[in-house]
Amino acid sequence: MNGRGLGRSVKVFGTVQGLRAARAAWRRRRTDAWGLPARGAERARVPGAVVGAEPLPGGGVVRFARSQLRVRVAAGGSVFWGWDGAEPEPSYALAGRLPEVDPRAGLEPDKDGGWRVVSERVTVAVSRHGAVEIRTPGGVVLRRDLPPRWWEPVAGGPARWLQRSEVAADARFFGLGGRSSGPRLRDGTYRLWNTDPRGAFGPGDDPLYITMPVQLVVADAGTHLAFVDNSWEGRVTLREGEEGAGSGHDRPGTCEVRVAGGPLRGWVLVGPPARVLRGWTALTGAPALPPAWALGAQHARWGFGSEQEVRRVVAGYRERGLPLSAVHLDIDHYDGHRVFTVDRARFPDLPGLAEELRAEGVRLVSIVDPAVKAEPGGAVYDSGSAAGAFVRDARGREVRGEVWPGECVYPDFTDPEVREWWGGLYEERLAQGFSGVWHDMNEPVSFAPFGDMTLPRSARHVLEGHGGDHREAHNVYGLAMARAAYEGLRRLRPQERPFLFSRSGWAGMQRYGGTWSGDVATGWPGLRASLSLVLGLGLCGVPYSGPDVGGFDGSPSPELYLRWFQLGAYLPLFRTHAAIDAGRREPWEFGPQVLGHAKAAMLERERLRPYFVTLAQLARLTGAPYVRPLWWGAPEDRALRDCEDAFLLGDALLVAPVLARGTDRRAVRLPRGRWYDTVTGEAYEGPGQVLLDAPLSRIPVLARAGAVIPVRGEDGGTELEVWAPAAGRSGGGLVVEDSGDVSAVAELERYASRLVGGRVVVERVAEGGVVKADRPVRVRGLDTV
Numbered sequence: 197m198n199g200r201g202l203g204r205s206v207k208v209f210g211t212v213q214g215l216r217a218a219r220a221a222w223r224r225r226r227t228d229a230w231g232l233p234a235r236g237a238e239r240a241r242v243p244g245a246v247v248g249a250e251p252l253p254g255g256g257v258v259r260f261a262r263s264q265l266r267v268r269v270a271a272g273g274s275v276f277w278g279w280d281g282a283e284p285e286p287s288y289a290l291a292g293r294l295p296e297v298d299p300r301a302g303l304e305p306d307k308d309g310g311w312r313v314v315s316e317r318v319t320v321a322v323s324r325h326g327a328v329e330i331r332t333p334g335g336v337v338l339r340r341d342l343p344p345r346w347w348e349p350v351a352g353g354p355a356r357w358l359q360r361s362e363v364a365a366d367a368r369f370f371g372l373g374g375r376s377s378g379p380r381l382r383d384g385t386y387r388l389w390n391t392d393p394r395g396a397f398g399p400g401d402d403p404l405y406i407t408m409p410v411q412l413v414v415a416d417a418g419t420h421l422a423f424v425d426n427s428w429e430g431r432v433t434l435r436e437g438e439e440g441a442g443s444g445h446d447r448p449g450t451c452e453v454r455v456a457g458g459p460l461r462g463w464v465l466v467g468p469p470a471r472v473l474r475g476w477t478a479l480t481g482a483p484a485l486p487p488a489w490a491l492g493a494q495h496a497r498w499g500f501g502s503e504q505e506v507r508r509v510v511a512g513y514r515e516r517g518l519p520l521s522a523v524h525l526d527i528d529h530y531d532g533h534r535v536f537t538v539d540r541a542r543f544p545d546l547p548g549l550a551e552e553l554r555a556e557g558v559r560l561v562s563i564v565d566p567a568v569k570a571e572p573g574g575a576v577y578d579s580g581s582a583a584g585a586f587v588r589d590a591r592g593r594e595v596r597g598e599v600w601p602g603e604c605v606y607p608d609f610t611d612p613e614v615r616e617w618w619g620g621l622y623e624e625r626l627a628q629g630f631s632g633v634w635h636d637m638n639e640p641v642s643f644a645p646f647g648d649m650t651l652p653r654s655a656r657h658v659l660e661g662h663g664g665d666h667r668e669a670h671n672v673y674g675l676a677m678a679r680a681a682y683e684g685l686r687r688l689r690p691q692e693r694p695f696l697f698s699r700s701g702w703a704g705m706q707r708y709g710g711t712w713s714g715d716v717a718t719g720w721p722g723l724r725a726s727l728s729l730v731l732g733l734g735l736c737g738v739p740y741s742g743p744d745v746g747g748f749d750g751s752p753s754p755e756l757y758l759r760w761f762q763l764g765a766y767l768p769l770f771r772t773h774a775a776i777d778a779g780r781r782e783p784w785e786f787g788p789q790v791l792g793h794a795k796a797a798m799l800e801r802e803r804l805r806p807y808f809v810t811l812a813q814l815a816r817l818t819g820a821p822y823v824r825p826l827w828w829g830a831p832e833d834r835a836l837r838d839c840e841d842a843f844l845l846g847d848a849l850l851v852a853p854v855l856a857r858g859t860d861r862r863a864v865r866l867p868r869g870r871w872y873d874t875v876t877g878e879a880y881e882g883p884g885q886v887l888l889d890a891p892l893s894r895i896p897v898l899a900r901a902g903a904v905i906p907v908r909g910e911d912g913g914t915e916l917e918v919w920a921p922a923a924g925r926s927g928g929g930l931v932v933e934d935s936g937d938v939s940a941v942a943e944l945e946r947y948a949s950r951l952v953g954g955r956v957v958v959e960r961v962a963e964g965g966v967v968k969a970d971r972p973v974r975v976r977g978l979d980t981v
Contacts, residue, residue, distance in 0.1 A: 214645070217598040221644035224597075224652045231590035231654025231665075237350040243279075243326035243343050246309060254297025255313045258322050265322060267303070270295035273317030274475050277328060278461035279344060286660060287425050288672045289703035291481030318466050330464050336417045339363055340448075344460055354457030354667075359424070361453075365437030365446035367415035368837045370825070371736050372432060373408035374711070376401055379731035379825060380840055381434055388430035388455070390639045390671050390700045392649050396717035396749040399725045405639060405700045405714045407671065409462075410736045411451065412472070414831045421472045422451075424462040427671040427702060430455035458668060469828050470820055476737050477819030481707035483739050484682065485816045487693045488934040489559055490632065491808040492521030492770070493798055496561075496744075499528055499776035502542040503549050510558055512782055518795055519802045523553065524561040524634060528776065533600035534569050536576050536624045550629020559631035561695065564622075566638045566677055567604035570596055576621065580607060585614045587655050587666075595655045597642025606640055606651060609676035610669050611658035618677070619684020626688055632695030633681060634712070638674040639700045674700025675708075682708035693938050697740065697769065710740030712769055718747025718778070723760050724841075724855045730767055731843060734821025740812070742769030751779030754786040755857065755892070758793055762895045763853040765797040766845055768808070768822045793893045806906035806914045806931070811846050813932035813942045822846065830867050833883060839865045848903035848919075848929060849874075852888065852896040862890045870901035870922045872977045879977065901977070902927015904947040904958060915972035918949050918958050926950040928961075931971070954978075 244261025255267035266283065268276040272295055276284050284294055301315040309324035319331040326343035340362045348355040369381040372388075377399045387403040397404060409424040409432065424430075430453060437449035465475040477483070495513070500506050506523055513520040529546075531537040538546050550560045568576050568586070580586055586605040587595045594605050608614050625633060641649050650670060657669035678698045685694035696709035705711070713729050716722045726743035733741050745764040746752045752760065761783065764770045772781040779785075783794035801808075811822040824844040827836035842852040842864055850871060852864045866882030873880070873888065874897045880886045888896040899905070902921035906929070909915035914931065921927045931945040946961040947969060956975045959966040 213598065213602070213643070216603065217643035218645050220596065220598040220603075220642055221646055224642070224644070225647065227589050227595070227652040228654045231652065233351075233353075235349045235353065238347040239350060241346045241348060246311070246324040246326075249303055249311050251303040253299065254301050255320070256303030256311075258303070258311050260326055263326070265326065265328070267313055267320050267322065267328075269298045269301040269313050269315045269318065269320065271298045272475050272478065273298075273315060273466060274479060275318060275320055275330065275464045276461070277320075277464070278459065280460065282459035282461035284425075284461070286662070288427060288675060289423070289425055289480050291479065291704065291707060295478060330420060330466065332418055332466065338415070338418055338420045338466060339413070339422060339464065346460075354428075356454070356456050357460050359453045359460065361422070361451045362448040363413050363437070363451065364415040364417055365439045365441070365448055366834065367413050367437060367449045369434050369436070369449070369451070370412040370414065371408070371410045371421075371732060373410065373733065373736055374404050374406040374713075374729045375732050376404060376716075376725035376728055378728040378840075379735070380838065383435045385431050385433045388432065388671065389648070390674065390702075392637070392639055392641045393715075394649065396715045396722070396747065397725070398717045398719065398721040399728070406674075406702070406705075406711060406733065406738075408703045408736050409453065410703055412469075412735045414469075414827060414837055416832055416834075418466060419469050419472055419831050420464055420466045421476055422462065422464050423476075423703065424453055424455070425703075426455050426458040426461070428456050428458040428668055429670070456667060469831055470818070473735075473737065473819040473821070480704040480737055482816045483706040483737070483819070484696070484709045485693055485812055486710070486740055487631075487695055488805075488809055488936065489521045489557075490695050491768070491805060491812060493519055493801060494522040494524060494561070494769070494771040495520060495782070496524030496526065496771055496773040497781065498526035498774065500525060501528060503544065503546075506549065506553075509782060510553060510556065512784060514556065516784060516791065516795065518783060519798055520558055522559040522561050522632070524563065524771070524773070526563050527565065527600055529562075532569070534571075534574065534576070535565050535567070535601075536621050538628060547627065547629040550631075554629075554631075560629055561632040561634060562625050562628070562630040563636050564625070564633045564681070565599065565636050566606055566609075566640050566673075567597065567599035567601065567642075568607065569601035570594070570603045570605045577605070580605070580617065583614070583617050585611070585617055587651060587657060589652065590654050590656060595651055597651065599637060599641060599643060604642075607677075608657050609673060609680050610660060612660065614658075615676065615680035615683065618680040619687065622681060622684045623688050626685075633685075635674065635677055635681065635696070635698040635700075638677050638698060639670070640673050672702045674698050675702040675705045678705055678708035691938060701738070703736070706738045706740070710769060711738060712741055712771065713743035715748040715775075716743050718750035718752050718756070720756060720855065720857055722747045723756065723763065726760070727763065727843065727853065727855070728840070730823050731825055731840075734823050735825070737819060739815040739819075739821040739823075740768045742767040742771055744771070744773035746772055746774060746781045748773065749775050749778050754790045757781070757786050758790045758892065759854045759895070761794050762797045765801040766849075766851045766853075766897070768812075770801060789892070796893065803908050804905075805908055806933075807846065807848070809934045810906055810930055810932045813934070814846075814930065817942060826850070826865060826867055833867065835865060835883070836867060848900050848905045850898040850900070852890070852898075854890050854895050860889070860891055861887055862896065864888050864896055864898070866898075871898040872901065872919050873897075874899050877977055877979070899976075900927070901925065902949050904929030904949055906931040909972060913972070915974060916947060916958060916969060918956055918973055918975050920956050920975060920977040921949055921951050923951060
């Protein structure tokens, strides 16, 4: 759902809710006028000249005339830097215990009066005026942060600051959270402020629901991740470099970060992409592992209307032989849109419905919004008021906004006690039979015809005890809500893995679950944006995501729906969804041809379920996203860095979705090595570009030569699909089963494949050596070797 100026549901501002939204917007403006005094005159400041240094374990403190810089290098090569006394903690992004410092890294004098910290994987050089260079062990500069600038109000208050950085001329930028115009980020300015875009969005709409100051920068010299650990509103301006610009000299790429307040601190991680994401996961936490059923097909709709309609849709899947794992209920199943309630007239026996569906292998998932109707006598409002749970303004009054139930208040999830209270409320959802939740409207949203649709910037938050306002809390609001729910569900059902995904969040949100696209526009540009979001979020450490298949609004053409469906079948979260006034999204609504092709995509997803389970486990263990850009294993390949219309699913598969109308053949860029068309078996050699058939019945999917892929066999067990290695080469793969035990440690099965005398040999790699594979093996591609 979305506000869209209240367009779709409130039908413009002549309605009662529209008038209330307008009043709420004016109230927010007045609140900020009183609660946020004007900044007034400001003083500009730069670090000045170096005056000394203090060595500390892993680095030290470099002192300048008007500031100081703390540098800390961890044993794995991650670098922390913080100005003006900023330390790594407290932080909403970090997972807890900091990585151990590198005991061999120490602060030492550098040339030209500066200082440096040398470690095995990275060198940090600090100039005498405060520029910071991140270098490879060979001395190549990956990133150069110029001396920062601060602007401090003379009358006191938070200082805003600016940090400019330079990267290699050939570098490409990725990340910054969920960006619809990516995954490669072009020249432009990107806002750091989680935002409901007021309607269905497409490429170029910015910002969206999840913004993160996380950049992944890929260049010939190496890959690095740069994270500015500051949740205040900001802007990032990127400009790609140019090789040979001006008299044959390279013009470096540049990044400029402006933030309205808060600490100037961050992290840099260097190395191959897999190592960088592993290090990022070590810092910010392992992704929550979804239950195995959450890797199957899921169906949602705003406007199911009744238990009978839910049963009708589920029966439609069953009668047509379409696998279905979950049905999601939107706000229309609530009583008056009030969270943690049920409309008993339309859903008289929700627990019975859930039990009935679960017997058919289908779970129920509930939407949960943060806004609570400000209604004395309402159970949630009364208990929250008694607990002092709701956000207040600078005068101590409850902050109120307009959302679906009407006038609402907002829990302060930055308060640990409020998180515990809110987490306990999910007992009602579990009692209703729900197996998972999806968080919506948690940027947080307050409908408004003008200005940002959120809380007053002056609204007060606990912020883990140090106190502050919404300027600091806004971007982490969804993250803190996810934490409240995840921890509550773990307490309530310790024997089960929570299933949770959230529309809004921040760095580290993967600890509590995943996300989805939000209200992506129905159209070919929206289809392309869907892939951009999943790829970009994965590179920011959030591996489990997916779009509203078919788009959120409007009615997709049969061709568009099918191509979206075929893409969704290879993404982690595979879910159809639509607005209350949009066209249907069930596969049979688009005619028998589309139904047949959609069924084939669903059955292939089911066949690959063991592979998705393995990818989920690997994401938790290593931070590697399920969906990866083509350059993942070869970031030095510039052609792959610029390829945005295909992706790797794990290491084994290359998926080339159809993203344009009327396409029945498409060009596919291949990484190095041999690749097999998984339908025709034809082999292609990379690197290079090939032209592949893409009939309406399927999208091109290729398998890497030598890959060992766990798939579901005809008997329901897991078998190994092995694609023949090229002559003189070997391959392999991993299998991780899902025991369903929340406390079980993942057991990795490693398999190796090789070609011996024209025959493919598959062996399990064990501690004592290699043994014969103990799973059924099906070899493919051997006739092309």
